[in-house]
Amino acid sequence: MSDGLLTGALGEVRVRRPRMLSPLREHLRDTMWFAPTVGLVGSMVLWWAAAELDTELVRLLQDDEEYDTLKDLNQVAEDTKVVISTIGSAMMTFIGVVFSISLVAVQMASGQFSPRVVRLYVRSRITKITLTVFLATFLFSLMTLTSFESEQDPRLVTNVPLVEGVLALLMVLLSLLLFVAYVNGTLRMMRIGFVIDRIARESFRVALKHPTEEVPDDGRLGPETARITHEGRAGVLRDVNIARAVRAARRQGAVLRLLPRIGDFVVPGTPVFAVHGGPAPGRRALRYTVSVGVERTFHQDLGFGLRQLSDIALRALSPAVNDPTTAVQALDRIIQFLASVAPYPLGALHHRDRRGTVRLVQPVPSWPDLVDLGLTEIRACAAGHPQVTRRMLAGIDDLLLLAPADRRAPLVRHRALLAQAVERMVPEAADRDFALLPDRQGIG
Structure with missing residues (x-):
């Protein structure tokens, strides 16, 4: 494993020392205010630096008595003022569009998948970057408008916002490119396959950070x-x-x-x-x-990914949705996660100081806990869906091959309970035989 060293089946596990600010970094990623605030502050600093450059440029031209050049710059500034005013009003429209798309995406995810997947949208980097650049461009445009002067004589002008105008145009271009990327990313986040894949990848990151014993x-x-x-x-x-x-x-x-x-x-x-x-x-x-x-996070929670995947499958198997294919997609990732942690000891993390002495013992879910979390609730709702029962049986059979002998008991128990549930739920023998036939695609 990349973030730890397993020295034996029951041996000590050495974990990389965590970074001091890792909890703070994770908490800030769960907020929507931090990145835009940094962007607004950065926009103010950038405007101040650009204004100083413009002032210095005008001062040098006045010292050299470049009257014609000052006059041309003053004319360019008047034309630029119209463009900057248009940018300011247009950016507010863009910001409204971004908010509208984000709210629609969050509402769809909460209603169709699970309320717990909304945090994927909150943590979306492209959403935060787009909103940050849009707000920064809007503020920069407003501050640039304050730099324009109404003096007709170029020799009395103290600042011609030429650099500020160029930067504003570059920020608008960046905003347009980010808007295209944002729409593309949001449309991907509305697809259940992409959402399930994101949850699975977050779960694997937690597993890599938490080698256990x-x-x-x-x-x-x-x-x-x-x-x-x-x-x-x-x-x-x-x-x-x-x-x-x-x-x-x-x-x-x-x-x-x-x-x-x-x-x-x-x-x-x-x-x-x-x-x-x-x-x-x-x-x-x-x-x-x-x-x-107020809610769980992926940062140190080994079972949170399974919880989300199980919720998505349960929502898909509800009579209101009746989408067993989505449940099969969630089961694919549940089986994948269980297979990845099956060979490793589970139970607790031992964190050490620099001398290698254990100083903190942190409990994590055991193997039966993870199996029950991933399979119990789906199994209870899957008896009437042969596509799901066939996929679950195939997944359990794969796990029985991959898991150590002392970890097969929970899997055998779930397989037996699933067979009993199908026998109670399905009256026809032929349908029962079909529902209990393992198939990795469910019903291909």
Whole structure:
């Protein structure tokens, strides 16, 4: 694995030290205000620099008494003013179009796929870049208009916004190119295959960042000396600042064991850390270590991708939608994810300090947890859809070949329960035999 080293079936797993700002970076990616705000500030700085260049250019020409050149520049500025005014009004129209397309896409995704996939649109880079450049162009155009002067005598003019006008035109060209890319990207995000692929790729990134090992016996961590409770607001445990927690535990010579899993809902007073082998770190040392929000994120949540894929399949199998092909597409990625993590130990992450000493133990879903999350709910709704049952049986058979012998029990259980559900649901023997025939395409 690229982000960790597995030394044995039950051996220690060394994980790359996380970057300090990784939780902050992930949180900012879940917002729509940060990128446009940076763009507006950058637009102001760019306008200020361009205005200084224009002022310096006019000053040099006045010192050289280049009256004709100043007169020509002044005429160009008058023509440019009309163009800049048009740009300012047009950019507001473009911004309205971008917002309209985004809202329609989010509404369709929430209604047809799952409310939990809306975050893919919020985190879309092309959406944020397009909105940022549009707002920056609009603000730059407004600030450029303030640079135009009404003096008729070129020798009295202090600033001719020539550089500002050229930059405004370049920003408009960039905006048009981004608008084309934005429309193309948004149309792709409306396709269920692309959405499922994005969720799967995010899930694989989490799996690569979280090589895991079996939950160790607490005796290896030392006796439990204290517990640290959550004092913030109630919400979903989104992530843990691993570097801060490891540093706080190292200073006390202790080991911290995270009690809830990422994705659990915690309330004030809930124990979040158990301290082993040393005194508990102070509250100040653990400040901002635990992040709680209103919804789960992919950052450290190994099961969140399966949750989203399962939700999409359940929505597709509902009587209101009745789209088993979409459920099969979701099952394809669920089987793919389970196959990718099947050979590796699961249960807990061991995070170490620079000397290789374990300082933080973080629980993650076990193999039965992941199998149940990916298959249970779909299996309960799939009995009446032979396309889905055939694909699920083929997927389980593939996993039985790939998974170690000690991990086949959950798969065998789901296969038996699926066969029982089909026998109860389908009265005709021929239809039952057809529904229980494994097929990787469901019904090709």
